[in-house]
Amino acid sequence: MSGPAPAVRGPSDGASEVAAVSMRGITKRFPGVLANDRVDFEAAAGEVHALLGENGAGKSTLSSILTGLYRPDEGEILLDGRPVQFASPRDALDAGIGMVHQHFRLVEPFTVAENVALGDRRDGRSLRLDRRRIEQRVSELSQRYGLAVDPRARVWQLSVGEQQRVEILKALYREARILILDEPTAVLTPQEAERLFVALRQMADEGRTVIFISHKLKEVLAVSRRVTVLSKGRSLVTVASAEATPRSLAALMVGRELDEAGTSRPGRIAGACLLEIEDLWVSGATGADALKGVSLRIHAGEVVAVAGVAGNGQRELAEAITGIRAPRRGAVRLEDRPLRGGDPRKAQAAGIAFVPEDRFGTGVAPGLSIASNLVLRSYREPSHSRGPLLRLSRIRARALELIARYKIAAPGPSAPVQPASGSCGPDRDATAVPGLWRWRTDDPRRGSPRERRRDWGAPRP
Numbered sequence: 001m002s003g004p005a006p007a008v009r010g011p012s013d014g015a016s017e018v019a020a021v022s023m024r025g026i027t028k029r030f031p032g033v034l035a036n037d038r039v040d041f042e043a044a045a046g047e048v049h050a051l052l053g054e055n056g057a058g059k060s061t062l063s064s065i066l067t068g069l070y071r072p073d074e075g076e077i078l079l080d081g082r083p084v085q086f087a088s089p090r091d092a093l094d095a096g097i098g099m100v101h102q103h104f105r106l107v108e109p110f111t112v113a114e115n116v117a118l119g120d121r122r123d124g125r126s127l128r129l130d131r132r133r134i135e136q137r138v139s140e141l142s143q144r145y146g147l148a149v150d151p152r153a154r155v156w157q158l159s160v161g162e163q164q165r166v167e168i169l170k171a172l173y174r175e176a177r178i179l180i181l182d183e184p185t186a187v188l189t190p191q192e193a194e195r196l197f198v199a200l201r202q203m204a205d206e207g208r209t210v211i212f213i214s215h216k217l218k219e220v221l222a223v224s225r226r227v228t229v230l231s232k233g234r235s236l237v238t239v240a241s242a243e244a245t246p247r248s249l250a251a252l253m254v255g256r257e258l259d260e261a262g263t264s265r266p267g268r269i270a271g272a273c274l275l276e277i278e279d280l281w282v283s284g285a286t287g288a289d290a291l292k293g294v295s296l297r298i299h300a301g302e303v304v305a306v307a308g309v310a311g312n313g314q315r316e317l318a319e320a321i322t323g324i325r326a327p328r329r330g331a332v333r334l335e336d337r338p339l340r341g342g343d344p345r346k347a348q349a350a351g352i353a354f355v356p357e358d359r360f361g362t363g364v365a366p367g368l369s370i371a372s373n374l375v376l377r378s379y380r381e382p383s384h385s386r387g388p389l390l391r392l393s394r395i396r397a398r399a400l401e402l403i404a405r406y407k408i409a410a411p412g413p414s415a416p417v418q419p420a421s422g423s424c425g426p427d428r429d430a431t432a433v434p435g436l437w438r439w440r441t442d443d444p445r446r447g448s449p450r451e452r453r454r455d456w457g458a459p460r461p
């Protein structure tokens, strides 16, 4: 198992021979939504194949069908020309399909190596885990593909970019020959994304099929050999990336030519200094200094970008400003008034809002209703509570208003929040636009839709 070359076929030109993956006429319905409508999709061994589409186009649903998470209502899947049926994700794994989800599925207290080996049948056969061997194999894979991560680190200590590498290593460890990545660059800096592309191309050159899901046109063109465009649940067309432009793809995606209007705006002249950060020292999760004397002044009317590879203190900086993490030394001042460290409620009252990087982990309370999530920061205000009692009808009315205003795709305010979309392009962010947090109506694991609705509490229309 520790040999250098994976058991996959050699590179091919893809178009000529039998497709490694072929999905034909795939239809998947959720209550009130046709997520996939007779979708046809084909990808060859040896290629990075992009699946492109707007939010809600049905990309994640299609990949969940390919990984055995959902069963299609109609249609068939063929691997190397042979029809397959997946009763569970295990079947898809055994068939060599690996998936890196939009939202990672790692066990945070476990080490990288433990996460990689988790659920792997080969390691499960013996009573004792051979840690050394697993760690060594993880190091080999991570060196070979330039996916640097310490096999002994615990997952909660890792940046989001590093966690993604663990997910990819997990698929490689299982010798996946078809690797699906759902919006992988959403959590990466441009430099990290570029490094990921190099690794993906290398995997394809070795004969794997890499399915790259995205709605970022330039990235799709940079990494893929062919692109299949999905729109409103339908597969529109497959084109060679070399013959496409961002403009032609955008027109296909939205179904019309786009205006020429540029997005760049002239720089604005900044006003008075609003937020001042002075000599900030903050410890990170491991106890080591994550920020060492950071100073920064942010003016009214100014957009300030903090650039850097994930894991270099950006998260700690945001947490210190928003009062989540108390600094060891230094000050944060808003309009010349110092903010007390470690007091998120004060920071919020002072007017600081925060969209965290890990939106599912810290941005929302999954499982709580949409209405509850919408008042998580304001439930103490008289508009939402009186003494110890919540004003439930007002909270519900407020939720209805926000659902209408932001077009939240949900059956009603009492539906539980579930992140179905992690897309965060420059114009659409999963937490900034609450509409992108969807409710969950389909648990593929058990029961009929009616039973599942009962479990969740029937969503009121």
Ligand SMILES: Nc1ncnc2c1ncn2[C@@H]1O[C@H](COP(=O)(O)OP(=O)(O)OP(=O)(O)O)[C@@H](O)[C@H]1O
Pocket (backbone or CB within 6 Å): 030, 031, 033, 034, 035, 053, 054, 055, 056, 057, 058, 059, 060, 061, 062, 215, 409, 420, 421, 422, 423, 438, 439, 440, 441, 442
């Ligand atoms: N579990 C579910 N229950 C109900 N509706 C769902 C479920 N999963 C997806 N949908 C709906 O199916 C449609 C397709 O969603 P899907 O997540 O596949 O889109 P996507 O192309 O991956 O979008 P994004 O770019 O936002 O990730 C959407 O309208 C979505 O609301």
Ligand SMILES: [Mg+2]
Pocket (backbone or CB within 6 Å): 059, 060, 061, 102, 182, 420, 421, 422
């Ligand atoms: Mg998706």
